[in-house]
C-alpha cells in the first residue's frame with residue numbers, strides 16, 4: 001500500500017467502513033467504470049443482533065436495517081468521493097444515480113464484483129459476497145477513481161469448497177450449488193428471480209410487507225456464524 005492507500009483507508013474507516021480494498025478495473029470496458037482505472041470497495045458489516053434474528057424468518061429489525069444500511073453505504077460513498085475531490089482527485093461514487101441496470105436485478109458493475117476485484121472476498125453459492133472476517137454479513141459500496149493507488153490481487157475463485165449450507169437452507173431453491181469463479185456468470189449458478197420470489201413470499205407471510213426480504217443465507221453461513229460467535 002502506498003501513502004494514499006493508507007490515507008484513504010483511514011478516512012473510510014473513520015467514516016464507518018469495516019473493510020476497504022482497492023481493485024484494478026482496467027480489464028473492464030471503460031464505459032462500465034466511468035473511464036476510471038481503480039475501484040475502491042468498502043464494506044459495512046451487518047450488526048450481529050440483526051443477523052442472529054433472521055436465521056429462520058425475516059424480521060422488522062432487518063427490514064429497518066435493510067434501508068438504513070443502504071443509506072449508510074450511499075452516504076459513505078458520497079463522503080469518500082468528496083474526500084478524494086478535496087485531494088484534487090477525480091472520484092465517482094457508485095450510487096443509484098451512477099449505476100446502469102442492464103437487466104432484471106443486474107447492474108453493469110455490481111458492487112460484489114468490485115469487492116472481488118479489490119481482493120476483499122468471493123461470491124458465495126447464494127450470490128452473496130463472502131469474506132473471511134464477516135462471512136456474508138457485510139454489504140458493500142464503492143467509488144471509482146483516477147487516484148494513483150496500489151491495487152490488490154483480485155479473488156477469482158470461490159473459497160466455499162464443499163459447503164452447501166446456504167444452498168440447502170434457501171427456501172427458494174435459488175442456488176444450484178455450483179462454485180463461483182470470476183469467469184462464471186451469476187445466472188449460471190444462481191437464480192435471482194427465484195430468490196426474489198421466495199423473499200417476497202416470506203416478507204408477506206412474516207411481516208405483512210410486499211417486498212423481497214429474506215436473508216437466511218446470511219445467517220446460516222458457517223463463516224457468518226464464526227463472526228457471530230466473535231462478539232456480543
Ligand code: SF4
Pocket residue numbers: 126169170171172173174175194195196198199214215216217218
Ligand atoms: S435471501 Fe433467502 S431466498 Fe434469497 S438466496 Fe438467500 S436464502 Fe435463498
Ligand code: SF4
Pocket residue numbers: 124125126130136159160163164165166167220221222223
Ligand atoms: S454457506 Fe457455505 S456455500 Fe454458502 S456462502 Fe457460506 S461458505 Fe459459501
